[in-house]
Amino acid sequence: MHTLEAKNLCLSYGATSIFKDLNVAIPKGKITVLIGSNGCGKSTLLRSLARLMNPQKGSIVLDGQELAKLPTKEIAKRLSILPQGPTAPEGLTVLQLVKQGRYPYQSWLQQWSEEDERMVRLSLKATGMEEFTERTVDALSGGQRQRAWIAMTLAQGTETILLDEPTTYLDVTHQIEVLDLLYELNEKENRSIVMVLHDINLACRYAHHMVAVKEGHIWAEGAPEEIVNADMIRAVFDMDSQVLPDPFYGTPMCIPFGKGRTLTSAKQPEVVEQPILQQV
Template sequence: MGHDGTRERVHRTPGAVPGPADQGHRTPRPPDDAAGPVAGERGAGAGGTRLMGRALTLAYERRVVAEELTVAIPDGSFTVIVGPNACGKSTLLRALARMLRPRSGTVLLDGRDIHAQATRTVARTLGLLPQSSIAPEGIRVADLVARGRHPHQGLFRQWSADDERVVQESMAATGVAELAGAHVDELSGGQRQRVWIAMALAQETPLLLLDEPTTYLDIAHQIDVLDLCARLQREQGRTLVAVLHDLNHAARYADHLIAMRGGRVVAEGAPAEVVTAERVEEVFGLPCRVIDDPETGTPLVVPAARR
C-alpha cells in the first residue's frame, strides 16, 4: 500500500501489468472490446486443452528457431519444458504467451487464435513471469503486487475490496506479506522472485507461464520457488508451464515434461517416461545413469564420470 493508504495511483499507470500483452512485443493488438471468449470459457482445443500451439514456425527475423512445432499443454498440469541451450524452449514459451507472433501456425487459447483475442481477455486468462523483470524504481512490494489487478480494472471498474483481498492473499501465498511496505529494489533475489510470482497470482489467471523462474537463485531459493509453484498447481488447480535448465528439478516437480532439441519436440509425457539414460544422451549429449531419487522416487540423472 502506498504512503497515502490507497492503491489509486497504481492504477493510473498505463500498461501496468508485465503480462503477455505488455512485454515489449510489437505485434498489432486488437482493441479490448474485440470479440473474444469470456475468460475461463472452454474452447475447442484438443481434449479440452486450453493452450496449444499448432504447426508453429517460430523465427527472429531471418533466423528460424522451430518449424512445424505442435504442443498441447494438459489442463491442470505442471508442465516443464527442458532441453539444451538454444533449442527453442524459451522461444516456444514466448509464442505461447503471445510475446512472439508465429511466422506460420497458430497458438490457440480456449480454441481460438490468441492473436485474435482482446488484450484484456488474454491477460485475464494467461499470466507470464518473464526471465528478467525490472520493477519501477522505488516501488513498494504491495504496490507492485497490486499491478496484477490491472486487467480487472476498467472505466467503470476501479479498485475494490475484492482487489485488496486478492493482493493480500497473493502476498500471503508467496510468503511476502511481511514485506508489503519494503522497496522491491532492496530485496534479495529470492524475495524479489516471490514478489513477481505474487503479482502474477494477483492477476488471477488459470494459466501461468514462467520463463526460467530459478535463474540467478541459489539452491535453497530455487527449491523454495519450485515448491511454491508446485503448491499453486496442486492446491489451486492452476495450469503452470515453466522453462527450466535443471533436468533433475524438472523431473522432481513436473507431472508433464516436454523435451526439445534443435527446435523440435523429442519426447513428452510423464517424467518417468521421458527421463531415461538413452533420452538424456539423445537430447543433451550427456552419458549418464538414471536412478530413483531417494527423496521422491522421481528420475535422478547422474552424469557419467569423465575419465
C-alpha cells in the same frame, strides 16, 4: 484436457527459423516443464504461448480459442507470464508491484475495487510476502524478490501461469522455496503451470508433464518417468549419464558423466532402496 496448444507453429527471428510446423499440447491443471540445451528454443516457445511473439504460420489455442483473435486484456485475465529476470523501477514497494497484476481489470469505468484488494491480499498471503509489503523490491533477497514477482502474477487471477526460468540466479535453498510454492499453487488451486527449467533433476521432481526440445522440434514429451532416460539425455543434451530413481521421491535422477574426467571403474553404483516420500 488441454489448456494451451500450439498447432503447426512456425516461428523465426528474421531469416533464422526456430520452429517449423511444431505441435504441442499443455495439459490442464498440471505442471509442465520445458527442458533442453541452451538456444534450443524453450524460451521462444514459452513466449509464443503467451502471444509475446507472433508466429509466421500456425496458431496458439487457449481453452479452445485462438489467442490471435482475443483482445490483449482478455488474454491477460486468463493467462499470465513471468519472464526471466524481471526488473522493477527503483523504489517500487512489494505492495505496489503486486497491485500491477490487477491492471487488466482496470478501466475508466471500473477503478480499483474490493475484488482487486482481495486478490492482492490473497496473492501476498499465498507467497508469504505479507510482512514485506512496504519493503522496496530492490531491497529483497533473491528468493523474496522472486516470490514478490510471483505474487504479482497470481494477482492477475489467471488459471494458467507461464514462467521462464523462475529459479535462475537463486541458490539451491531459494530454488526449492520457489518450486515448492508453485507446486502448492498447483495442488491447492489447480493452476496450470508451464515453466522453463535448466536443472533436469528438479524438473523431474516437480513436473507432471515434460517437454524436451531439441533444435526447434519436440524430441519427447510425457511424464518424467516415461521419457527421461540415458538415451534421451544423450540426444537432447549431448551428454552421457546414468538415470536412477531419486532415493526420496522416486522420480528420475540424472547423474552425468563428465567428459573431462576418466571413469576409474565401470562398476554400476549401488542403489540403496529407501521409502518414497510424498512431496509436500
